[in-house]
Amino acid sequence: MKKQISLLILFILTVFITELQAQKIDGELKKWHKLTLVFDGPECSENDEFNPFYNYRLDVSFKHNKTGKTYLIPGYFAADGNAGQTSATSGNKWKVHFSPDEIGEWSYSVKFIKGKWAAVRTREKGAPSGKFMDGTKGNFTIKPTDKVGSDFRGRGRLKYDGTPYLKLAEKGEVFYKCGSDAPENFLSYYAFDGDFASDGHKDNLVKKWSAHLKDWKNNNPIWKDGKGKEIIGAVNYLASKGMNSVSFLTNNISGDDQNVFPYINYDTFDRFDCSKLDQWEIVFEHAQELGIFLHFKTLEYENQGLLDAGAIGGLTKLYYRELIARFGHHLALNWNLCEEIGDWGNYDKIPTMPLDDYQRRALSEYIYSVDAYHHHMVIHNGNWYDAMYGNKSKLTGASLQTNKADFSKVHEQVIKVLAEAKAAGKVWAVACDEPGDAQHSLITDEEDPEHYFARTNGLWGAMLAGAWGTEWYFGYKHPHSDLSCEDYRSRDKFWEMGKICLDFFTKNNLPVDKMTNNDSLISNKNDYCFSLEGDTYVILLKKGGEAKLNLKSYLGEYSIQWYNPRIGGELQNSNIKTVKGGNLQSLGNPPKDMDKDWVVLVKKIS
DSSP: OHHHHHHHHHHHHHHHHHHHHHTEEESOOBTTOOEEEEEEEEEEETTOSSOTTTSEEEEEEEEETTTOOEEEEEOEEOTTTTHHHHOOOEEEEEEEEEOOOSOEEEEEEEEEEESTTTTTOSOOTTOOBOOTTTTOEEEEEEBOOOOOTTOGGGTOOEEOOSSSSOEETTTTEEOOEEEEOOOTTTTOBTTSSSSGGGSSSSGGGOBOOGGGGGGOOTTOOOBTTTBTHHHHHHHHHHHHTTOOEEEEESOOTTSSSOOOOSBSSTTOSSOBOHHHHHHHHHHHHHHHHTTOEEEEEOOBGGGTTTTTTTSOOHHHHHHHHHHHHHHTTOSSEEEESOBTBSSOSOTTTOSSOOOOHHHHHHHHHHHHHHOTTOOEEEEESBSOSGGGOSTTOOOOEEEEEOOOTTOTTHHHHHHHHHHHHHHHTOOOEEEEEEOSOSSSBSOOTTTOSSOHHIIIIIIIHHHTTTOSEEEEOBOTTSSSOTTTOOOGGGGHHHHHHHHHHHHHHHHTTOOGGGOEEOGGGBSSTTOEEEEETTTEEEEEETTOSOOEEEOTTOOSEEEEEEEOTTTOOSOBOOSOOEEESSSEEEOOOOSSOTTSOEEEEEEEOO
């Protein structure tokens, strides 16, 4: 009898200890903050014959007890739980990241199964339990965020809401972006783990980001006793210039660079490098704390069919599941299906099977099914967007690329995509993420300190067409190109112009959800007008001078103020401060620099 009681006590203690282990939570228990459930699961290695990435599936269902809101979040094998610092390839730690959007009590339940291809199979009936944390339940209490300023943890998750503008959930503020689309091999960084820098695949393109070592600050993150300072410094520099977006490929095997991929080596597509991905996460987390949006370009033209010969099969699903599990908790990001996606380029050039329309739709539907937060999901040029429009599409926008050196296609292309998407039944949020052309686009300050066409046709041309932001590609025929750039200061002057544009939109409380482009309202043929007619008008006069605004259909009095897109500052008055509606009205002359570009803000006086 005593033996039975002892065994019962031992069993209870074992269950209790297991429960405590399963409920270990890392992170601050605050709204919008990343919290991590860390589980003691099966001891595994990245190279185990029984593949821990493919043959286990960890999912955690989180429920907010008051509202009933639920999220099903995928987890992942995390080696020793600290692989970014230790370079461990084995261990028994399994993790799930969650960013709660409500204060109060949350509960969670764990499902952990095993079996052949368990991570990506839809059938669960008959799948063996993975034991360990399978069936574990727990709860926690979330308090309000304490973050302020640019940090997204104080601003909330960036959400698509059926309008052309994404909103940050905490206060509903519109998020306008401007930042770097280049270099696309941002993550081709020598201090990340892995042998990509010496595997014989274009190793000369691996970056050191040495120019930004001086931008690293004390108490900034590092890994492995000092690594990471240069790339963290690069992120710091962008933030210091007021830029709030950075773009990067996460898989460019068979692409232009061939050094960025999440796998243990160049030729293995079903096993992930736990330490390298942890180090990516250090960079991403720092960027989000600085208010920098993450543009995940998940594939590129040359490797869009690399994983499953063009199908949306097991390896493709595994790749996206791992990306979402590790990085989907971040608050401000978008998933880009692929740079230049589709069967559209040189017929014999592409080394892997391109994706057709059916496969592009299937990929978007799979990402949507795994990403419980339903982050903004976009498609890049290649094949045009016709087959991807419509109210059944899981896509919420376009990542637009143009092809004119003077950026003259930007304005009209944004207008075109917005109109086509709306006509097909679903409004898209459109950003122009590769303005200009492949050869030149945004060239260096040394070559073009004025950046006139980039500023007028590109930057303001996109925003006054109805885009929610821009990112900037660096042409391959110039120094510090899309593949070779290791110094963001090469475009220092232009980043200042981008910040000036962002300031105008964020400070003037424009009713952008209701505004549309109507260039015909302004008398100068090549100038731009973005308006809520009868209420608010934003006009770009590319060459200054006097222009007339058509107010014939609207009565009332309107104020006129001027904004300098070259140097920024406050709104200014000029010789005409107000006009009456009901006629074609002169806006007067710019305050100074009569032949330079100016922005005019016309608002109805209540």
